[in-house]
Amino acid sequence: MAEAARKEEKKIIDEGLDVGVQNLTEERIEKVITRVLKGESGARLKAYIETCVHCGLCSEACHYYLSHDKDPQYSPVGKVKQTLWKMLKAKGKVSAEFIKDASEIASTQCNVCKRCAMYCPFGIDIAYMMLTVRRICHLLGVTPLYIQDTAHSHAVTMNQMWVKDDEWIDTLQWQEEEAQAEIPTLRIPLEKEGADIMYSVIGPEPKFQAQLLYQAAVIMDVAGVDWTMPATPGWDNSDMAMYTGDNEIMGRVKRAHFETAARLRVNRIVMGECGHAFRSVYDMGNRWLGWRMPPIPIVHAIDFYYELIKNKKITITEKFKEPVTLHDPCNVIRGGGLAEKARFVINAICEQLIEMHPNREHNYCCCAGGGVINCGPPYKMTRMDGNRIKAEQLFAAKSRGAKILIAPCHNCHSGLEDINHHYGLGYEVKFISDILYDVIEKPS
Amino acid sequence: MHSIYAFVSGPLAWLAFIIFIGGCLYRLISLMVLVHRKEKFIYSYMSLKYSLRSIFRWSMPFATENMRRHPALTIVAFAFHICLILTPLFLLAHVTLVEESWNISWWTLPEGWAEMMSLIVILACGFFLMRRLVNPEVKYVTSASDYILLAIVAAPFITGILVYYQWFGYEILLILHILSGEIMLVAIPFTRLSHMLFAPLTRAYMGSEFGGVRHAKDW
Numbered sequence: 327m328a329e330a331a332r333k334e335e336k337k338i339i340d341e342g343l344d345v346g347v348q349n350l351t352e353e354r355i356e357k358v359i360t361r362v363l364k365g366e367s368g369a370r371l372k373a374y375i376e377t378c379v380h381c382g383l384c385s386e387a388c389h390y391y392l393s394h395d396k397d398p399q400y401s402p403v404g405k406v407k408q409t410l411w412k413m414l415k416a417k418g419k420v421s422a423e424f425i426k427d428a429s430e431i432a433s434t435q436c437n438v439c440k441r442c443a444m445y446c447p448f449g450i451d452i453a454y455m456m457l458t459v460r461r462i463c464h465l466l467g468v469t470p471l472y473i474q475d476t477a478h479s480h481a482v483t484m485n486q487m488w489v490k491d492d493e494w495i496d497t498l499q500w501q502e503e504e505a506q507a508e509i510p511t512l513r514i515p516l517e518k519e520g521a522d523i524m525y526s527v528i529g530p531e532p533k534f535q536a537q538l539l540y541q542a543a544v545i546m547d548v549a550g551v552d553w554t555m556p557a558t559p560g561w562d563n564s565d566m567a568m569y570t571g572d573n574e575i576m577g578r579v580k581r582a583h584f585e586t587a588a589r590l591r592v593n594r595i596v597m598g599e600c601g602h603a604f605r606s607v608y609d610m611g612n613r614w615l616g617w618r619m620p621p622i623p624i625v626h627a628i629d630f631y632y633e634l635i636k637n638k639k640i641t642i643t644e645k646f647k648e649p650v651t652l653h654d655p656c657n658v659i660r661g662g663g664l665a666e667k668a669r670f671v672i673n674a675i676c677e678q679l680i681e682m683h684p685n686r687e688h689n690y691c692c693c694a695g696g697g698v699i700n701c702g703p704p705y706k707m708t709r710m711d712g713n714r715i716k717a718e719q720l721f722a723a724k725s726r727g728a729k730i731l732i733a734p735c736h737n738c739h740s741g742l743e744d745i746n747h748h749y750g751l752g753y754e755v756k757f758i759s760d761i762l763y764d765v766i767e768k769p770s
Numbered sequence: 771m772h773s774i775y776a777f778v779s780g781p782l783a784w785l786a787f788i789i790f791i792g793g794c795l796y797r798l799i800s801l802m803v804l805v806h807r808k809e810k811f812i813y814s815y816m817s818l819k820y821s822l823r824s825i826f827r828w829s830m831p832f833a834t835e836n837m838r839r840h841p842a843l844t845i846v847a848f849a850f851h852i853c854l855i856l857t858p859l860f861l862l863a864h865v866t867l868v869e870e871s872w873n874i875s876w877w878t879l880p881e882g883w884a885e886m887m888s889l890i891v892i893l894a895c896g897f898f899l900m901r902r903l904v905n906p907e908v909k910y911v912t913s914a915s916d917y918i919l920l921a922i923v924a925a926p927f928i929t930g931i932l933v934y935y936q937w938f939g940y941e942i943l944l945i946l947h948i949l950s951g952e953i954m955l956v957a958i959p960f961t962r963l964s965h966m967l968f969a970p971l972t973r974a975y976m977g978s979e980f981g982g983v984r985h986a987k988d989w
Contacts, residue, residue, distance in 0.1 A: 368808030369801050370975075377968040380916050382901075382908035383836055383843075391907070398910030407911050444988050445836040447828060448969045449976025609983065618814050619983075663985025687986050688835060 340704045342471030343426045350422040350466060358465045359418035363410075367458060374450045375414065378403065384452060387445035389690045390435055393714040400712075402442040402452040405431050409459045429468045432459035434705045435712065437696035438569070439656035444687060453696075461571030469570045472702025476566040479529070481575050484582045485562035486529030495557050497532040501539045505547075509769055512547045514539070517590065518554035523625075524592040525553050526583065528564035528600045528736055541763040542598060545631075548768055549639040553596070560586030563597050565606035569697025573614055580611030587622045595620075599627040599757045601657035601735035602695055609661060626658050628734055631762060632667040635674045641767040642675055649678040650761075651720070651728035653742060654689035655735035671758060672732060675765050682723035690716050692733070694741020709741060710748045717749035724751060731755045771941050778948045786952035793959030794967055801968070817978040824977020825970060827989050834989035843901070850894035853887040854923070858951070860884075863934075888931045895924035915961075922957050925950035 363371065385391050385401035394400045399408065409428040413420055420428075438453035446452070463469055469477075479488045489497075495516065502514040515521065525546065531538050546553050555561060560582040567575035584607075587595050597603055604626050612620045625633070634640045652672055659665045665686040672679050684690065693713035698705065720731065720742075731746070731753040733739040739755055746753045805812050827833050837844040858864060862878040869875040879887070898920055902912045929947035933940065957963050980988035 369804040369812070370809060372804065373801060373968050373972055376962060377965045377972050379962050379965055380908070380911040380913075382905060382911060383840070385907040386836070386839060396907065398907040401907050401910070403911050404907070443976055444834075444980075447836070448965060449824065449828075449973045449988060451976065613811065618811070660986050661984050665986070 338430070338704045338708070340430075340470050340701075342469050342474050343429055346429075346466070346468035347422040347426045350425060350468070352419065352421070355420060355422065355425060355466060356418035359413050359420070359462055362458060362462045362465065363414065363418070366461070370451070370454065371458060374455060375410070377448050378406075378450055381447070384442040384446050384450075387442035389693060389715050390712045393712050393716075400435065402436075405436055406452060406455055410455055413462070425463060425466055425468050428459055429463035429470070432456045432463065433470050433473070433570075434698050434701050434708050437656070437691045437693055437698050439691040439696060440660055441656070441688070441691060444660070457571060460569070461573070464571035470701040470705070472704075473566055473570055473697050473700040476700050477570045477572050477575055480565065480567050480579050484559035484579060486564040486566060487533040489529055489532050489562075491559065494532055494561060497536055498539065498555060501536050501543060505540050505543050509544065509547055512543060514543050515554045516557045519589075520591045521554035522552040522593050523554070523596045524587045524590050524594075525555050525596050525598075526561055526563040527598040528603050529562050530564075530736060531598060538598060538757065538759060541759045544763055544768065545634070545640070545759065545766065548766055549634050551639070554590055554592065556586045556590060558586060563595075563603040563607055564600065565603060565611060566697055566700050568606050568610050569602070569700070576606065576611050577614045580606060580615055583607065584612075584615070584621050592622070594623045594625055596625045596630045597627060599734040599736065599759060601655040601661075602697075602737055605657040605661055626662060626664060628658060628664045628668045628671060628758065631671045631758060635671060642765050643767045644765060646676040646761045646765055648729045649680050649727045650676045650730040650732050651680050651682050651723040652685070653682070653692065653731060653733045653738055654686055655733065655738045656689075656691055656695060658735065659689065660687045668734065671762075675758075675761055678727075680723055680726050680728040682719050682728070684719075690719055692716065692735075692738035692741035692745070694744070695735070695737040699737055699741050706744065709744060713745055714749075716742075716745055717751060720745070720751050720753065721749070724753065729754065732758060732761070734758045771945075775941065775945055778945055778952070782952055783948065786955045790955040790958060793956070797959045797964055798967055801971070812975060815978050815982060816974065817982045820978045820981025821974030822977075823981055824988055825973050828973055846894050846897045849890050853890045853894075857884055857887045857891065858926070885931065885934060888927045888934075891927045892924060892931065895920055895927075919957070919961055919963060922950070922954050923963070926954055
């Protein structure tokens with residue numbers, strides 16, 4: 327009965343999937359599934375599949391499951407059942423329609439946040455299995471249209487948002503000029519070889535959040551950091567190819583990024599408040615290129631702010647007054663261990679931090695990450711219905727006085743804006759840098 | 771009847787143990803070969819400290835968030851696994867058999883304890899069965915094989931306790947008991963019961979990733 331009900335609510339039109347499946351033949355499906363499951367995958371997948379005792383204990387880790395009144399089809403293992411188990415059982419002999427459903431499940435009903443890995447008694451990595459399904463769907467050309475377009479952008483421009491080479495430089499110079507109205511000596515140093523730090527951002531910052539570049543430039547300037555930004559492709563640290571299963575493009579994009587930093591001979595790469603980009607440079611992209619850890623040290627914005635405040639490079643004039651709550655993004659907290667540093671920073675710049683519960687590693691996902699928000703408007707309601715639990719969690723923090731929601735990750739930020747609107751929570755969603763920029767001492 | 775007993779307790783028992791030990795070695799070695807051939811990078815992330823941290827944490831009742839969320843299951847699962855492993859190893863009747871054959875013996879459980887522990891295993895199997903039948907999230911991912919596995923695990927204990935009570939059909943039950951024990955041994959390496967072999971490995975790997983790379987807790 328539950329299955330029928332779910333079919334009813336599925337009326338999503340996505341050309342990436344609808345047109346993609348028309349090009350499939352049963353032979354091609356079987357060939358690709360065999361290539362990925364037998365060829366590309368190895369011991370991990372085998373051990374995960376054969377160790378899982380179907381106990382269902384991962385269920386309560388998943389925000390989709392909790393938000394859908396504990397519908398087992400949304401449990402992590404439930405999603406593996408609907409995708410990988412069937413592919414394995416049928417030895418790749420599955421229908422085109424099955425691939426379409428599998429793509430939708432893996433790409434839009436899982437944020438690969440790995441919360442379930444903390445709930446499985448065996449530590450089975452279900453996110454990895456969902457990414458394996460996405461890989462299969464990618465090789466079959468059945469990926470949601472919007473995120474596929476983003477992956478194309480990466481392939482063509484080495485950035486996520488089709489930002490042209492001159493537009494990038496132009497945007498930086500525009501923000502430099504803007505900031506010079508506030509601090510006349512401020513520069514956004516381009517192509518400064520031998521600088522200590524290369525600052526990298528994601529494509530959406532120059533595209534439509536240029537004020538974040540401004541804020542970063544002011545923070546860097548005030549702190550007296552020896553920094554630079556590249557004037558060539560390779561400036562973008564984001565990576566949607568990682569989430570479509572297009573590992574080859576992921577590798578190209580990451581190589582461009584690391585090589586740009588190497589060309590500029592910087593000691594470290596500092597990145598803006600983005601989670602998936604951190605995963606890409608610190609966890610997945612570097613590994614694809616054969617680097618155990620990033621070839622050039624990567625410092626996430628949270629870590630960088632922590633360092634600036636701890637070393638007294640910046641002075642806080644007056645703490646931010648309104649009570650804030652903090653959303654712990656999966657990729658930098660569960661994926662990077664920055665939970666306590668984030669709290670150090672927030673407590674240094676805000677008067678009152680009201681914790682949401684659960685928090686830190688156990689925080690509920692934003693439901694936007696893992697490429698899900700990048701699958702575009704067709705799946706907005708998938709994200710809203712799929713994360714009622716987040717709204718409840720945020721509402722509870724609000725009822726204890728929180729007014730501002732800090733989300734130090736782009737995907738989380740955008741996803742939580744949507745949750746905030748859809749459920750009428752009345753938060754103002756901010757990055758850490760929005761507040762940091764406001765409260766630091768600047769030359770007058 | 772006697773010749774059947776001689777067969778199941780003789781050649782078949784040898785065969786079962788050979789398949790069990792050989793099968794376990796085969797599964798572990800072939801997994802390692804697969805790691806070596808295709809995912810060598812896994813070695814570079816393995817950390818003894820974080821592997822043990824994770825294994826130790828997940829071996830302690832109620833030491834993880836999810837265990838605290840499911841107190842009944844946690845108690846049952848721990849009791850089940852402890853009794854499942856200890857009872858056959860330290861059962862007086864089993865040790866006596868070994869002693870008769872090879873003249874070696876070791877400490878044995880008092881009979882009352884062994885009885886209690888066998889009952890715990892059987893009741894726990896009943897609990898797991900109920901979970902599979904009643905809990906929607908478990909039911910959804912349950913197939914026939916899961917019930918068969920549960921039956922394979924419960925059978926040696928059900929027959930064992932019946933043999934111990936000697937209510938009826940002692941000889942046939944004894945044969946069934948030995949047979950079901952052999953089936954379970956053979957099943958371990960080749961079914962999902964192989965989590966006995968693989969769970970410490972997956973746990974160690976995830977523990978290493980969380981501890982060494984992600985700098986986060988995996989519980």
